[in-house]
Amino acid sequence: MFMGMRQTGEFELLSRIATNDGHGENCSYFDGWKAYDSDPFHPKHNPKGVIQMGLAENQLCFDLIEDWLKRNPEASICTREGISQFRDIGNFQDYHGLSSFRRAIARFMEKARGGRARFDPDRVVMSGGATGAQETMAFCLANPGEAFLIPTPYYPGFDRDFRWRTGVELLPFDCYSSNKFKITQSALESAYQEAVKNNVRVKGVLVANPSNPLGTTMDRETLRSLVSFVNDKNIHLVVDEIFSGTVFDSPDFVSVAEIVEDEPGRFNRDLIHVVYSLSKDLGLPGFRVGVIYSFNDAVVRCARRMSSFGLVSTQTQHLLAAMLGDEEFTSKYLAESRRRLSERRRTFEAGLREVGVRSLDSNAGLFCWMDLRHLLEAKTVEEELKLWRIIVHEVKLNISPGASFHCSESGWFRVCFANMDKETMDTALGRIRAFMARAERHRATNEKKKKWAAAAALRLSLPRNGRRYDDILISPHLAMSPHSPLVRAAT
Template sequence: MAFFFQLVSLSSTSPSIYIPFKYTNIITHSSFPPTQTSSSSFNLFQPSLNLFIKFQNLQEIMLSAKVTCNSHGQDSSYFLGWEEYEKNPYDEVKNPDGIIQMGLAENQLSFDLLESWLESNPQPAAFKKHNDQSIFKELALFQDYHGLPAFKNALVKFMSEIRGNTVSFDPNNLVLTAGATSANETLMFCLADPGDAFLIPTPYYPGFDRDLKWRTGAEIVPIHCSSLNGFRITKSALEEAYKQAEKQNLKVKGVLVTNPSNPLGTSLSLHELDLLVNFITSKNIHLISDEIYSGTVFSSPSFISIMEVLKTRNLMNTEIAKRVHIVYSLSKDLGLPGFRIGAIYSNDELVVSAATKMSSFGLISSQTQYLLSEILSDKKFTQTYLSENRRRLKERHDMLVKGLQKSGGIRCLESNAGLFCWVDMRHLLSSKTFEGEMELWKKIVYEVGLNISPGSSCHCSEPGWFRVCFANMAEETLVLAMQRVTSFVDSMVVKKNNQSRHQQLLLNNRNSRRTKSLPKWVFELSFNQREVAADER
């Protein structure tokens, strides 16, 4: 049976709080000033008695500062949109008027290819070798924290394949993590102390505010990019961000980029990558290249990995290469976010060693590693999958772009990768402000029934941009989403035209009333004054 003390505030406006009896050992006379611990204030005769005390903040005593702080970043509109979707999710049959999820970067376009492979290769999924010998016991027992050698070898070869085999990766430099989220956070722990900063180009993935900052204590300083050049990284933007960090007394430990970009859906150019290498060299800092969308590049220009740049510039065996780190995952390229497959690739032995130790807090199950090692080792399959998946992504991307263009001329940033488009809705804002952006976003979520991500959640410096995902739904659902957008934009145009006509009518009526209300002597006086003025000239 659970016992509780009732904590009744001396303030009549505060509610009573019930404290589990097991925590009452922390509430002692020494916890409060003498004036508050007299017998008239409270008595501790038995658990069922009321405890009358003046108490400042129960959470500060019972919970850690990490739990009670608000640096988790999940109060962003990016996550709030998800919450609204979960309250009212669209379903073709059960809830046809529900919210369509277009804020989730998930690749559901090629599951049939994976399922077909599993049907043709049933042994790995059943934890059997190709001779039908069971390896269940072997996989169920403790495994090396470094990961299964077969899986690590298969993964680095897959990474090379995505990059056209222009570079190779050493499995000894690979650290396995439970997804890219864990990989990015682990790198923060390895490269930065609490209060140190990383520079990130805007707009950037909203989850970085949680993944990089919450538990590590690291800070993010934005590298502000502009739509005038397609949100490309420039030398001046890098230098300005570095100066801003210095003004805030923050020690810059590195730059983090997503390549291809989330949310832009664009791959970094060779010029941008060269700029980044030169910048981190001049500042003696790190570079993290998050390349989890590298296999989703569906049109030119082709993807260039940061490792290719190091190789081309003969920097692979230098100190500079030790400060360049890659984050990878199978969540986007293979569409397996639920499998939690992430990785860190680093040329720095100390980083690899420390990250491997930290990975014990988020390991990948041996069963998952075994299954995927078999899939990735089938080169005929991976080649077919990558090619077909890219074709399907381009087809779906073009479908969204053309659909939005027909829906009132909504345009997208030209992109070549990813599972989303960066959509320009600036012309639909009631005001060219972030308040106007949030007003439009709420209408899209609640009235249109689409969850998309506002640019402000991605720290975009210009209001009116939105990230819209296209690969996490059936084609029929995307068609419905475009129909909803068209209806919404049409209604906005009609409303705007009606308002314009109404304002014009009011103006005409006002002018008409003003003219009719003027007495005859006013016109005569005005005419006489003009004659006098003419004489004076």
Template structure:
């Protein structure tokens, strides 16, 4: 049998000699480097002096200062030009060239530094790190005659520098934070987008086992979306509509959720909000339920996108409820969420002065794949009611339960809710129907005040009328969903899950064996030299060097190093691809 994409990363956890390392963003370095210095410094301080590394960092800091000076000069020239003062084009071009050059030097040095930190080869540090165009007495400052041997448009790393690694005077502090946060989390995904694996055209491209996409039923979905009833156009679909969503789509969503969530009574279309994705729905809820600085409780590990969403728009905090993998008398299963843990996390947050406004749950859970029982859901909701907390429940994987022995219980199926006005349910079509590109998410809430406020953000986040019509037709296709799509999708998910988990068993890699979602939560601790998040990051970069994208546990705020999420909902050729041994 061909090796899986996981197996093709030969020597996982070992230094990759002679290979380049993809550059981390500067914000990632800010967090990673001090810990690497502390840990590696303990191991190697007899062989080398830590002062060598500190000298190297001083050079990097000088480069940053020079770069800021040049950018300041460029900004001043632009202002003069805009004010009507004649400015030679050559001056602006020279400034632009110098800025690019200095950025290239910083990226080159950081790239080399990470390679050495990973290998532990610290002797002769300065000579290894300094490129030929920088001398130890001081990097080439603008106007001092030192020039890079590369042209400005040449890449200095295999993946390329993240746009967020530069310094700018044009962004606000908030803009810089948003840019850095995005690029620190998505630089590898951006590299994948321009270099995707293809079984015929690009066999050496990136294989993405990181992004939770269902790629197993494109044939069924493309056929359904091409049917004649999908191709409809009238004037109303080209006009602005209700920001909460077209009435016909909100009605279809209410009927769909009533049926598949097994709601005891028909759900009301007036309680539905439709926006361009579940992330905007979550963001809208965070905005209208919280003030700046407020917080949500959230069990860890959790979907990493929540962090980006909360920081970018709502500017609220996430208070982690840390779960453990070890089974104990109090913890009867791995990563078990209990009310006691919720109570403790809430009290700790209050002692720190945090204003906790709600609890965020994902069911089925991402990345664990766990499904909450009906009794568990009730206890979580009762806990929230005791403390007047909102509960946001993301059920985006509700139809991706492929184990016949597993029963999914939607919150909307409960005969009564402890606090209906503070219970809000999110669902979208991205995972269950494999149409992420449609960017559709829906909110169901009994609280009309929340619905009206969240719906007003459709002014910024609404879907096109044509997309809403296709979704309306799709959600109404109950016979096709029940008899064609859903059974086929579950069968293919089950088959892909079995293939990947069989390979994991053969490799003796522990994992959580769950029957829902598009991913497997795997334990790669045995590949870490030491059980630390620094080693987890090094292992993650090792996968990236071999053009395999996984999600590290740290990105999900997992308490324990060594866990990764592997997405299996992909076609067999990508899951079992071989790679040449030199990768």
């Protein structure tokens, strides 16, 4: 009976959320992860496996954290030195969080931003990672069907975090490589007016600073124009700053909190909100520590109530309060992390340049935005994905195609470089080197074939009256059209 009812649609066993594709797992971004999971690289046990370059993790400074833990065993309630606090910490349930934890987080946020912004511990709201923080912001600021503008390219997880369970929409507006993908006022205004024309209520703008996937930071003028825009429209600005401590080169990072503080009274502070976590700056995504920081009292109250659904364990809070409260450690950690990220970035980009591959100039993040547009036969998403499949399944590198980041220009790829040791990175660069050599051979072969095909066509179109036509056929001035070296490999 029930089977028949389900088949006719009269009875639905599961909810729309459970059965829809709002999570976004079925896309090329996650498909690359699946390819890695099914055939993971290991230098000894599986040296021909897929190398994971699609995961933005910071594994370059685990040794610094491990060393601190060895020197401070009392920070954990699961050690002989810290067991005396086990009962109090294990029983603590206040969703405000440990006051020592909120103070330490606020101080670390200031330090990660060069001390140029101030954060009130009483405005720090816990969340289960940045994913939970983004969703909570959406729940607090918008109703189902209402929308946030977002510049492209952007992190694919935003489609899941901000939209899936909340019903809030994201309206992308395009940015372009011609100005290094910077947000322009005209693009922002045009996207807003288009939404109004389509009777979509815009509740805010969502941006990431530093950008994921670009690895670039917003300059002060761009941030000020964003704050002015939302102020004029009376809508919200949510700024994801989870990579703020990874800025390893000039210009310095500018937080939206600085803009608000620089000109007190000019902007409506109730419209400004920051999302943060310890996943990138401290390299601890497994701790699931997300932070909502809002200048709006009502949002702080609401987000704190909602945090009951995704609290950070008190054991984790207790440990991090001690670690982040160690001023000497955090100062040295941030400085050394930036140094190592800068060195890794330079080494990786130098390896790419050796084989003629460029990437966007950047100064932050755990990845580079690699430009392979010259390898596409046509500047289309289909050609980009064709190239991506070759790189994942034949070259055995999981990189992320620009299309998965909603990039309007085909041929860009995000490549992560901080989630592996140097030996694995060298192996990855070796594979890229071999792939590009193969691509060059295909290009040369295809150009030769095209040259003789064009020559043959010209021969057929001309009168057969002697050697002067042969001279024409071998002329170096014939115009040839280079094609992708990857046509054969892709079919």
